[in-house]
Amino acid sequence: MASYVIRGGRPLRGEVSISGSKNAALGIIPAAMLLDGPCRIENLPDIADVNVLFEICRSLGARIDKQSDGSVEIDPRPIHTSEATHEKARTIRASYYLMGALLGRFHKATLFMPGGCDFGTRPIDQHIKGFEAMGGRVTIEYGKILVEAERLSGEHIFLDVVSVGATINLMIAAAKAEGVTVIENAAREPHIVDVANFLNTMGANVKGAGTDVIKITGVPVLPGRTTYSAIPDQIEAGTYMIAAAVTGGDVKVRNVIPKHMEPLTAKLAEMCVGLEEGEDWIRILPPQDHLVAANVKTMPYPGFPTDLQPQTTVLLCLCDGVSRMTENVWENRFQFVDDLKMMGASITTAGHTAMIEGPAKLTGATVTAHDLRAGAAMVVAGLVAEGTTEVCEVRIIERGYEDLIGKLRALGAEIERKGP
């Protein structure tokens, strides 16, 4: 079991450059499997989830070659099967985007029912609703989902739930369907816009991404043969911004899109965290005064991102007064709270809300990374806690953060990795 050992109490100082967006990359790579020609993708993060997705796509027959400049050449033309049943497909939820891609390519797709981080049930009923509306017949048996369609035709789909995954999956499936597909009540996250921009760069006709109504006019051929660069990772950027604020540091977070960070920067300003902003960077300034308690509610974009909830909960532990964190997206995303209480936090949870009393004095302990972002939150807590913190099961963190150790060390953190 691999772990990080962190000696807390050192303010982070310096600059950190943000990698490409994990959640954009995990949509763009499957979308590339739909193309009728090769493409080159730049700024993909070098993280476990992306590398596992590459392995799954290669098992279908796609050619995927990493270039010396970090870009990736992808050629899906050799794909010879509509069955994405590579063992590793069970381990990453984003493999389910291959449903939309293979359905679009072969009018057929077979996958394992998706896995992923465990913070409550993670249904795919909205994906299935959309595929069936477009003419797909869905059967689920032996832990696998099979979708097949004589023809894939554009339809008007009203999502019952604002779902990032369903929005991306249906956008991919609709790109080559016959006719026009309209997705109503679509999710609006930046990574959805990025997947739409990738598809359009490759020859698709997707309009309205970033709003709650996306209109996709199916095209017969997606030529590809061009290059696309993924956007920076909004959640990685937010994690470093919060780590800087938690440690009372002075950090410039480079290669960000400030607009994407607004839900967080607005809340940090409310807590009296000092910020400066440039065209593609945000600087967290050393504290001028005490941090002030705040109330945070996670919502689909442009609301406060659920993927920054655990990290922000750590920051709220250091704020003067009683804060409230309400998790509106996932059923059970407070599993990390018990570990945080072991470190001295004063938090009580009731259903979807956590009441956080601060400021708490956090001290080091041995804790566990329950899921990707909870793990990141444990690292953030360890950076400020007095003494030594050991975060166990860190492979789950490495699914979504590129070179976390290197980037934190460059900011002055005392952190080392132990174990395989």
Ligand code: EPZ
């Ligand atoms: C994506 O998950 C992200 N993962 C998650 O980030 C993120 O937390 C989530 O969006 C919300 O922003 C990737 O992009 C790979 P959803 P996804 O479909 O697509 C319900 C991370 O840390 N729902 O938007 O699975 C669902 O139960 C990961 O990077 C249905 O009811 O999330 C949830 O309550 C963790 N039926 C809500 O919608 C469905 O068919 C949002 O889920 C689909 C979803």
